[in-house]
Amino acid sequence: MDKRELTIDYFLFPNRFPAEYENLCRKAIEASACSYSVYSEFAVGAALLLENGEIVTGSNQENAAYPSGMCAERTALFYAGAAFPDIPVRALAIAACYKGLPRENFVPPCGACRQVMAETIKRYNQDFDVVMIGQKESVMLKASALLPFAFSF
Numbered sequence: 032m033d034k035r036e037l038t039i040d041y042f043l044f045p046n047r048f049p050a051e052y053e054n055l056c057r058k059a060i061e062a063s064a065c066s067y068s069v070y071s072e073f074a075v076g077a078a079l080l081l082e083n084g085e086i087v088t089g090s091n092q093e094n095a096a097y098p099s100g101m102c103a104e105r106t107a108l109f110y111a112g113a114a115f116p117d118i119p120v121r122a123l124a125i126a127a128c129y130k131g132l133p134r135e136n137f138v139p140p141c142g143a144c145r146q147v148m149a150e151t152i153k154r155y156n157q158d159f160d161v162v163m164i165g166q167k168e169s170v171m172l173k174a175s176a177l178l179p180f181a182f183s184f
């Protein structure tokens with residue numbers, strides 16, 4: 032038996048955004064205002080920067096039949112995949128508000144969104160940056176770090 036260890040690198044940005052993604056982070060915050068989150072009051076915005084410079088945004092869209100809703104990250108990723116199928120993703124920024132107030136701490140993506148990010152990496156054979164925005168700090172890491180041993184076949 033061999034014991035192995037996984038480590039991830041991530042970067043903290045206290046009270047600010049990574050400089051290279053400042054505009055993208057602002058777009059993610061703006062996108063949270065388009066959330067349809069009447070049940071949870073948890074509004075999430077996502078902004079994707081594509082390799083052609085295009086920015087695609089998404090927000091969470093809830094439904095009375097809860098599983099029929101969709102997260103902000105997947106809304107943006109699926110739209111980008113449909114509208115720009117040949118363009119890889121360079122970065123994804125995620126912001127969240129609860130009851131109209133920005134979250135103090137950054138909000139990591141759910142497991143389903145991480146799986147879709149893993150598929151996006153596979154689809155374009157290219158990893159991308161993820162920025163999780165909080166009032167206190169933002170965190171940046173590679174999408175591949177969010178889901179080690181992602182399902183694939």
Ligand SMILES: [Zn+2]
Binds near residue numbers: 102105141143144
């Ligand atoms: Zn999600």
